[in-house]
Amino acid sequence: MGEERRRVVLYGNSVFMAGLEESLKKLPALDVKRAEISLADASQDLERFRPNAVVFELTSSGVLNVSLQSLVALLRDGLHMLLIGVDPTTATAIVFSGRQQAILSAEELGELLFA
Numbered sequence: 001m002g003e004e005r006r007r008v009v010l011y012g013n014s015v016f017m018a019g020l021e022e023s024l025k026k027l028p029a030l031d032v033k034r035a036e037i038s039l040a041d042a043s044q045d046l047e048r049f050r051p052n053a054v055v056f057e058l059t060s061s062g063v064l065n066v067s068l069q070s071l072v073a074l075l076r077d078g079l080h081m082l083l084i085g086v087d088p089t090t091a092t093a094i095v096f097s098g099r100q101q102a103i104l105s106a107e108e109l110g111e112l113l114f115a
Contacts, residue, residue: 003029007051010034016088017057051081058087058094076100 006029010021013036021034035045046054075083075098083096103109 005029005031006053007031007049008033008053008055009046009049009051011054011056012036014057014088016086017055020055020086046081053082053084055084055086058085 008024008030010017010024010032011034017034021032024030024032033049033051075081075096081098083098085094085096087093101108101112103112
C-alpha cells in the first residue's frame with residue numbers, strides 16, 4: 001500500500017504559478033490544485049480540499065500580497081497546514097506553520113524558541 005499523497009493548493013494566476021503547478025504535478029507524492037483567486041478569498045476552497053500546504057506568490061517587492069490577519073486566520077483554521085509564500089524574483093520562500101503550543105510561562109516560551 002502506497003503512502004498518502006500530500007495535498008497542495010497554489011493560489012495565483014501568474015505565469016510563474018502556472019509553471020510551478022506543472023512542475024509540482026510531476027512529483028507523484030503530491031496532489032496539486034491551482035486556484036486563480038486570492039488567498040484572502042480562499043477559506044471555503046481550503047475547507048473543501050483540506051490541503052497539507054498552500055503556496056502563494058509574494059508581490060514583486062517581496063512583501064505579502066495578503067494581510068497578516070488573513071494568514072493568522074488561515075493558520076488557526078488549518079492547524080497542520082503550511083503556508084508558503086514564494087518570491088520568483090529572488091528565488092526565496094517564506095514558510096508559515098500552523099503549529100500551536102500552549103505557553104504558560106517564560107520558560108516554556110524559551111523552550112519553544114530553541115525547539
